[in-house]
Every structure is written in structure tokens, then in C-alpha cells.
Amino acid sequence: MMPQQDIALLIPFLIEEEDRLSAELSAARSEAGGGSSAVELEEVRARLRQVRQGLDECWDLLRLRRAAQVAGEVQGQA
Numbered sequence: 001m002m003p004q005q006d007i008a009l010l011i012p013f014l015i016e017e018e019d020r021l022s023a024e025l026s027a028a029r030s031e032a033g034g035g036s037s038a039v040e041l042e043e044v045r046a047r048l049r050q051v052r053q054g055l056d057e058c059w060d061l062l063r064l065r066r067a068a069q070v071a072g073e074v075q076g077q078a
Contacts, residue, residue, distance in 0.1 A: 002061070004061075004062065007061055007062055010058055014051050014054050015055065017051050021047055028041055
């Protein structure tokens with residue numbers, strides 16, 4: 001299991017990569033005829049999907065862990 005601190009550090013990296021990949025796709029779409037092949041674009045799209053899935057998983061893990069911490073604190077106060 002990845003420590004919460006590591007997850008929090010990974011999120012900005014994934015956001016940066018998501019932005020870079022999105023910009024790459026946008027640039028390729030705006031170029032008439034473009035310099036990128038269909039295969040290259042599909043690889044970028046696939047990587048973008050992986051990054052977005054990774055981000056979703058990181059956010060979900062952080063939410064679950066924080067909720068568990070809050071629940072533990074509330075139980076401890078009862």
C-alpha cells in the first residue's frame with residue numbers, strides 16, 4: 001500500500017503529465033495534416049487515459065484514508 005504522503009506527492013506529477021498530454025493532443029488536432037501519425041496519437045490518448053485513471057485512483061485513496069482518519073478521531077472522542 002502506498003503511503004498517504006507518497007500519494008499526495010504523486011498527484012501534482014500526474015496533473016502536470018495530464019496537462020502536457022492534453023496540450024500535445026490539442027496541438028496535433030489543430031495542425032492540418034499534422035506531423036503525428038494515427039498510431040502516435042492513439043499512444044498519447046492511451047497514456048492520457050492511464051494518467052487520468054491514476055489520478056482518479058489517487059484522489060479516491062486520499063478521500064478514503066482521510067475519511068478513515070476522521071472516523072477514527074470521532075470514535076476516539078465518543
